[in-house]
Amino acid sequence: MQSKSINQYLNCSFECSCGRKHQSLFAHFIFEPNAIQKLPELLEQLGYKRPYLISDTHTHEIAGRQAEEALRKADIRFASHILKSPENGDLAADEHALGSIAMANDKEADIIVSIGTGTINDLGRYFSYITGRPFLLIATAPSMDGLVSGVAPLIFNNMKITFPAQEPLALICDPDIMSAAPLKMLAAGAADILGKYNCLLDWKLSSIVNDEYYCDTIADIMRTAVDQTMESTKGLASHDSKAVSILTQALVLSGIAMDFSGNSRPASGAEHHQSHYWEMQFLFDGIPAVLHGTKVGIGTVLMLELYNMLAEMEKPDFAKTRKEISSRPSMEEWEKEIRRCYRDGAEGIIALEKKAGKNDAEGLLKRLSVMEEKWDEISALAKTAPKSSEIYHVLEEMGAAKVPADVGISRGYVYDSIRYGKELRDRYTILQLMWDIGKLDEAADKLVEKYCKES
Numbered sequence: 262m263q264s265k266s267i268n269q270y271l272n273c274s275f276e277c278s279c280g281r282k283h284q285s286l287f288a289h290f291i292f293e294p295n296a297i298q299k300l301p302e303l304l305e306q307l308g309y310k311r312p313y314l315i316s317d318t319h320t321h322e323i324a325g326r327q328a329e330e331a332l333r334k335a336d337i338r339f340a341s342h343i344l345k346s347p348e349n350g351d352l353a354a355d356e357h358a359l360g361s362i363a364m365a366n367d368k369e370a371d372i373i374v375s376i377g378t379g380t381i382n383d384l385g386r387y388f389s390y391i392t393g394r395p396f397l398l399i400a401t402a403p404s405m406d407g408l409v410s411g412v413a414p415l416i417f418n419n420m421k422i423t424f425p426a427q428e429p430l431a432l433i434c435d436p437d438i439m440s441a442a443p444l445k446m447l448a449a450g451a452a453d454i455l456g457k458y459n460c461l462l463d464w465k466l467s468s469i470v471n472d473e474y475y476c477d478t479i480a481d482i483m484r485t486a487v488d489q490t491m492e493s494t495k496g497l498a499s500h501d502s503k504a505v506s507i508l509t510q511a512l513v514l515s516g517i518a519m520d521f522s523g524n525s526r527p528a529s530g531a532e533h534h535q536s537h538y539w540e541m542q543f544l545f546d547g548i549p550a551v552l553h554g555t556k557v558g559i560g561t562v563l564m565l566e567l568y569n570m571l572a573e574m575e576k577p578d579f580a581k582t583r584k585e586i587s588s589r590p591s592m593e594e595w596e597k598e599i600r601r602c603y604r605d606g607a608e609g610i611i612a613l614e615k616k617a618g619k620n621d622a623e624g625l626l627k628r629l630s631v632m633e634e635k636w637d638e639i640s641a642l643a644k645t646a647p648k649s650s651e652i653y654h655v656l657e658e659m660g661a662a663k664v665p666a667d668v669g670i671s672r673g674y675v676y677d678s679i680r681y682g683k684e685l686r687d688r689y690t691i692l693q694l695m696w697d698i699g700k701l702d703e704a705a706d707k708l709v710e711k712y713c714k715e716s
């Protein structure tokens with residue numbers, strides 16, 4: 262994908278064959294060598310006079326200092342707050358970091374500028390939202406798909422919560438800085454994109470089973486970007502600038518695709534739910550976080566294996582499945598399991614189920630009838646899934662984590678994330694389908710057996 266093709270989606274709106282109008286207000290993507298030097302000019306063009314820069318010790322070295330010098334040269338007043346990166350691990354996007362940003366706040370600043378990709382991006386986007394100021398991002402690594410995003414996942418009381426946030430009105434990326442990012446970060450970004458193979462299947466699956474809104478145009482835009490990323494993963498291993506450029510644009514495009522659909526369907530499915538589940542367990546256990554994309558890559562290997570199983574599956578005996586509904590665990594038993602798995606977060610999960618009724622018998626029976634009627638279509642969809650082994654090998658070639666044990670995720674956590682990860686969101690995915698047809702526990706056994714060798 263050349264930069265020209267992404268430019269066509271900037272600040273764009275169009276009437277789509279799906280019957281909806283798609284729109285993204287994200288308008289300014291500066292992706293060129295020395296891009297940071299363009300910051301003063303861009304601020305002037307947008308009509309802002311006084312930025313508040315937020316960075317951490319690492320990102321300040323990589324890009325923050327350069328941004329400050331450019332502003333000074335242009336005689337633009339600014340405030341700059343540098344959060345201290347911990348010696349071990351990464352800065353957490355939590356109330357502590359947010360408090361520090363708030364205490365150093367420049368009240369006169371008319372725009373928030375984050376310099377970073379993960380934590381600093383999430384914090385700046387949220388701080389900008391709560392203080393009612395626009396947001397600009399200077400990215401330092403193509404490591405995750407939240408470059409252009411209207412939400413911020415933050416840690417509050419040791420829980421990861423997704424808050425509404427300010428989408429950036431401009432994104433500045435210097436390809437030389439992006440290419441120089443550690444391979445671990447490039448691989449995490451690529452893995453986050455490879456996860457789209459799964460989430461696009463989940464989205465289509467829900468349109469078949471629940472008649473949920475689905476758009477072929479958006480899915481095709483995303484799939485093209487994923488295919489191109491898949492082809493360029495070898496180049497990432499050598500920090501090849503063309504490969505990094507393709508990846509960066511795919512990450513930006515996934516944000517634009519979410520603007521188009523009005524939700525995160527084009528970018529997040531069961532593979533992300535696996536990642537979120539493991540992340541929560543690490544938080545509860547006080548274990549340092551693993552890069553988001555790295556976990557998504559592992560989740561993608563597991564979830565695609567479920568699609569591969571589905572592709573091989575005979576049409577279930579739906580009459581039998583219906584009859585066996587009464588012998589499934591009761592809500593009380595389910596709640597007990599949720600309290601065990603989700604610990605301090607259980608109340609939120611139980612409240613979501615009360616609202617969404619994902620596991621209600623009435624909804625289940627309705628879905629089973631649709632599935633019985635449309636089984637061939639579901640099976641045909643599953644046959645279009647990439648082989649799980651293919652993604653596994655691509656991750657391996659990049660030197661990325663492929664299985665849970667590679668990043669210290671235990672067998673027990675994987676078993677639970679497959680059975681209960683679906684409770685995190687009201688979103689139909691391959692996990693809910695497996696539960697619907699009564700095969701989720703069996704699938705969890707098989708996946709754990711295959712991908713979690715350690716005891």
Ligand SMILES: [Zn+2]
Nearest residue numbers: 277279476478
């Ligand atoms: Zn559409």
Ligand SMILES: [Zn+2]
Nearest residue numbers: 406453553557
């Ligand atoms: Zn992601």
